[in-house]
Amino acid sequence: MQSTIAILPGDGIGAEVTREAVKVLRAVEQKFGHDFALPEALIGGAGLDAENDPFPQQTADICADAAAVLLGAVGGPKWDSVPTESRPEKGLLRLRAALGVFANLRPVAPHPILSGASPIRADLLQGVDIMVVRELTGGIYFGKKERTADSATDVCTYTRPEIERVLRIAGKLAQGRKNKVTSVDKSNVLETSRLWREVTEELMPREFASVELEHLLVDAAAMHLLSRPADFDVIVTENMFGDILTDEASMLAGSMGMLPSASLNEGSVGLYEPIHGSAPDIAGQDKANPCATILSAAMLLRLSLGLEDESAAIEAAVNTVLSNGLRTGDIAAKGDQVVGTAAMGDAIAAAITA
Ligand code: NAD
Numbered sequence: 001m002q003s004t005i006a007i008l009p010g011d012g013i014g015a016e017v018t019r020e021a022v023k024v025l026r027a028v029e030q031k032f033g034h035d036f037a038l039p040e041a042l043i044g045g046a047g048l049d050a051e052n053d054p055f056p057q058q059t060a061d062i063c064a065d066a067a068a069v070l071l072g073a074v075g076g077p078k079w080d081s082v083p084t085e086s087r088p089e090k091g092l093l094r095l096r097a098a099l100g101v102f103a104n105l106r107p108v109a110p111h112p113i114l115s116g117a118s119p120i121r122a123d124l125l126q127g128v129d130i131m132v133v134r135e136l137t138g139g140i141y142f143g144k145k146e147r148t149a150d151s152a153t154d155v156c157t158y159t160r161p162e163i164e165r166v167l168r169i170a171g172k173l174a175q176g177r178k179n180k181v182t183s184v185d186k187s188n189v190l191e192t193s194r195l196w197r198e199v200t201e202e203l204m205p206r207e208f209a210s211v212e213l214e215h216l217l218v219d220a221a222a223m224h225l226l227s228r229p230a231d232f233d234v235i236v237t238e239n240m241f242g243d244i245l246t247d248e249a250s251m252l253a254g255s256m257g258m259l260p261s262a263s264l265n266e267g268s269v270g271l272y273e274p275i276h277g278s279a280p281d282i283a284g285q286d287k288a289n290p291c292a293t294i295l296s297a298a299m300l301l302r303l304s305l306g307l308e309d310e311s312a313a314i315e316a317a318v319n320t321v322l323s324n325g326l327r328t329g330d331i332a333a334k335g336d337q338v339v340g341t342a343a344m345g346d347a348i349a350a351a352i353t354a
Contacts (some may be wrong), residue, residue: 003305004037006066009093010057010087011045012278013288013341014072020290020345021070021297022316027349028301028310039066043095044074044088044278054091056270060098065275068304069099070297071273101263101271103169104134105299106246110253113322117254117331120226127230128252131177132243136263137206138162139192141239145303154348158192158238163199168235169264171208172180180233184221184241184320198239218245223338225249250275256332257289262303272296286340288330291318317351 001121007022009015011173022038027030029036033214041059048054054074063069074088084090109129115122135158143155167183183200185193197215204213218241226244229252237245249353256276274292282288302311306333326347327336340349 002035002037002041003276004066005300006059006063006069007040007298008043008063008071009040009046010043010072010074011076011277011282012073013276014044014074014282016072016283016288016341017274017290017293018070018072020341021293023333023349024294024314024352025297027259027352028313029305031308031353032243032310033146034307034310039136043091043163045076045079046095047091048079048082048088049123052086054086054088055094055098059095060311061304063095063098066269068300069095069271070293070300071095071271072293073274073278075277076278076283090257096271098262099263099269099271100265102135102137102266103166103264103324104136104246105262105264105303106134106172106179106249106259106275107299108134108249108252108259111258111319111322114247114254114258114331116333119253120229120252124227124229125252128232129177129231130249130252131234132242132249132306133173133234133236134165134246135162135236135238137239139239141243149239152182156190156192156240156311158195158200163196164203167200167203167236167334168207171211172232174211174234175208178233179210180214181208182214182216182221182232184218184235184245187215187240188217189250189344193239196293200236205346220249221245223348225252246275255289255294257328257330258295259292260299262273262296262299268298268306269303272300272304286342287329288341289330291348292327292347294345313352314348317348320351322348 009018014300041062047056117342140154140156185196187193259275298311298314301307334339
């Protein structure tokens with residue numbers, strides 16, 4: 001049976017890194033005998049340039065028919081003066097809304113061979129394997145906003161169902177991992193956090209009795225992520241805390257070019273993308289690290305298509321290529337062999353079919 005994966009390259013290095021992920025998906029197709037339809041569509045600045053719309057109708061239609069969506073990145077200086085309502089980032093928000101995705105998953109499992117690329121000491125990185133689950137559609141980013149010349153207000157709201165559905169994703173993930181969930185809030189100060197903690201304490205023992213539950217205040221969590229990162233399994237938190245903590249956690253792995261992400265809804269359709277942006281400073285130069293996008297494709301196969309062996313084959317191929325010494329510039333140390341985006345993708349695809 002044919003599975004459709006919508007490919008949205010977007011802007012800047014987005015086109016370069018998704019091209020390599022497509023190469024890898026084709027290698028998986030060949031190795032495991034699958035049939036993937038991989039239609040491409042415009043989003044972000046590319047959509048604005050071609051259709052005067054950062055999320056054109058044709059893109060919406062292609063995504064609506066797909067089992068999953070793989071995105072590069074959107075945005076760049078070319079569109080910085082475009083009015084807020086039609087900026088490239090608006091295309092991404094509309095895509096998330098169209099898919100109804102509410103939980104953003106960011107795994108952080110630094111490759112031991114790359115420990116030199118992280119600012120954190122190598123001994124602290126041993127055994128680090130964290131899955132951060134960030135609530136994506138609620139909280140202060142989406143609350144009512146008010147502004148006068150001398151005052152400003154951002155309202156933070158959470159409802160019980162919003163908290164429950166993201167906790168269920170975290171609980172299920174923990175069951176397939178090390179059976180531990182750390183819930184992060186600021187319940188000593190914020191009412192929304194007090195509700196978050198109350199719902200967590202009710203739901204987790206009831207629905208995930210075998211999963212160990214830990215609570216941390218967000219300020220302490222920021223510290224523990226650096227001082228004892230190997231102690232974490234699944235971290236679940238609200239939108240703004242997750243936004244900040246995931247960027248902090250990305251430094252455990254050294255480069256944004258290594259980190260994938262998945263955004264999930266209640267069904268199986270998901271949006272998969274690297275955590276980095278369009279990197280205009282290196283766009284078009286064959287310098288971008290495609291691993292984050294290739295590892296996002298691996299998450300896609302596992303979480304949206306249920307293809308565990310195929311997903312593991314991609315992850316193993318990335319490990320093989322890194323172990324063989326290939327490095328893009330962002331993860332290279334002195335004396336390493338530096339290769340370009342396309343050569344890195346070729347090597348990973350070849351490791352799958354080998
Ligand atoms: P960025 O992530 O694009 O780049 C930050 C730094 O990391 C740059 O020096 C870049 O060269 C480097 N980098 C990023 N990805 C890399 C990769 N795969 N390989 C090697 N190096 C890599 O962040 P930015 O510069 O703040 O933003 C650039 C544009 O991207 C902006 O328009 C921003 O709005 C947009 N953006 C989009 C998304 C998204 O599409 N989800 C996310 C973040 C930023």
